[in-house]
């Protein structure tokens with residue numbers, strides 16, 4: 001495979017290597033590619049204590065025959081101390097709050113800090129302990145977002161992002177050609193190693209992937225899902241309450257600006273209006289609003305094209321949606337928009353949580 005670094009010469013330069021392993025498709029391909037060098041390799045998985053039960057089993061089985069090292073980190077203790085991971089952190093709910101103020105009901109921390117402490121730091125610590133001079137991981141350029149481990153944690157360690165130039169298609173092709181077994185959730189279209197079952201945040205994933213993870217958890221682990229919903233509810237309550245407190249008295253000032261921003265955002269850059277008017281676009285936006293509840297049910301995370309107030313189709317990516325819109329309607333006007341995540345809670349859920357938070 002031309003996009004691969006020369007593993008033979010890399011392993012020739014280093015006596016010992018560590019592969020960071022998560023059990024997902026990318027790390028499974030890395031594992032397979034490194035098979036012939038297994039005598040020089042430690043395969044390291046960080047178990048936060050909150051892995052999905054089937055993933056812990058899958059990972060131990062997939063790494064049989066390798067020098068497998070399972071590192072433990074203590075998610076429960078860290079969250080107890082620092083708070084629940086969240087994409088939004090009101091200062092009053094963080095460890096940086098005014099310490100003279102009363103204790104926050106719900107403590108939150110940035111998910112990046114949580115992942116760094118529980119998943120990445122233990123991997124780095126093991127790397128240092130192992131004496132390895134070569135680190136391999138399967139992060140790809142097209143992953144986008146999240147952490148990128150490409151700087152040297154130690155001058156003596158060479159880092160190889162083995163699949164950096166691969167697309168998801170390359171990875172799935174390799175898996176098909178080599179008959180590599182994938183974790184069960186892949187058969188349901190959830191292309192992810194899942195990480196912590198009780199993570200109430202996106203942790204670098206797209207909204208669509210997060211929604212798919214929740215839906216999978218609800219089906220496969222209904223008891224765990226009930227716990228996850230409570231954690232999600234706490235994060236939701238804390239962030240919503242902070243937002244209301246800060247913004248409530250100035251709502252009249254920012255609402256108009258926010259709505260304008262939302263309208264502008266909905267105009268596709270690749271298809272500027274022509275031959276239509278702003279009111280055509282506004283009618284398409286209104287049509288989207290009328291369909292939104294139904295779209296959330298069936299197409300969360302997908303991209304929709306709306307033309308002449310009708311849903312044209314749904315697409316997996318913005319590029320696909322824009323290409324089809326341009327092909328059919330030229331320069332518009334039409335609306336291309338992502339169906340972002342649906343509210344996860346009913347009023348009844350939130351009321352129940354509010355009662356719980358007060359007691």
Ligand code: SF4
Pocket residue numbers: 048075085111112114115116118119195196198199200201203
């Ligand atoms: S996946 Fe979520 S809970 Fe697990 S370490 Fe990352 S932020 Fe924390």
